[in-house]
Amino acid sequence: MKRIVLFAAALAAILSGCSIEPVQPWDRDLLAEDAMQLVPHPVNEYTADHVYFSKEAASGGAGVGGGGCGCN
DSSP: OHHHHHHHHHHHHHHHTTOOOOOOGGGHHHHTSGGGSSSSOHHHHHHHHHHHHHHOTTTTOSSOOOOTTSOO
16 A cells, blocks of 8 residues: 555656646747757758768768768
8 A cells, every 4th residue: 555655646746847838928039049949050960960971881871872982
C-alpha cells in the first residue's frame, strides 16, 4: 500500500511540473527572436552541412549527392 501512495505522490509531483500555459501576446516577441529558433542561423548551418558532406565522401553526405571533392 505504501508503494502505491508513494508512486501516486511522485506521479502527481512530476505531472504538476509539466503544466501547459498559453503564451501571452507580450511574450511572443521574445519567442520569435532568432536565438530562440531551432536553427538560429540557417545560412551558417547550411554552410557547415555543405562542408561536412563534401568532406565525408564515403558517407554519402546529408541526403545530397556528390563526392568528396567539393565540386557539387
